[in-house]
Amino acid sequence: MELTFIETSHPLYPAELELRFQVLRAPLGFDRSSVKFPFDAESLHLVAVDEGNVIGCVLFHPEGAHTGRLFQMAVEPSRQKTGLGAQLVRALEKALVARGFQEVTLHARAHVAGFYERLGYEVHGEPFVEVGIPHLHMRRRL
Secondary structure, three states: EEEEOOOOOOOHHHHHHHHHHHHHHHHOOOOHOOOOOOOHHEEEEEEEEEEOOOEEEEEEEOOOOEEEEEEEEEOOHOOOOOOOHHHHHHHEEEEEEHHOOOOOOOOEEEEHHHHHHOOOOOOOOOOEEOOOEEEEEEEEEO
16 A cells, blocks of 8 residues: 555546545535535645555645645545554645645544544634534644
8 A cells, every 4th residue: 555646637536536425425415526626636635545546535725825724535434444544644744744834724524523633633613514514623733
């Protein structure tokens, strides 16, 4: 298994989109068109690849010189709870520090906020609803 950054022109990008759809959107009843963000091309895409298959991903969109938002974190269901998600987040954070970023924010689905808290993220602000489900604002200084 390897972690690698890809761009939207990379041959693995369609597989990343499919993973994001299957894990994050299909369970909520959304169609495939909902998985692509207008700022995908300007975002960092870190994927976990095993035997040519994308088994995990996490994206980051810069929102200032030193801050930005982690989004679209997805791990293939059979690989969840194996540490792969934490590995993806830590590798992304390491790359962000090297690029001069100092803070990461995110919108965590409420039922997975504990995952991010274990990685040092803190809840701030009030809970809110996004894509029809409860979310929390979270952030972490790098």
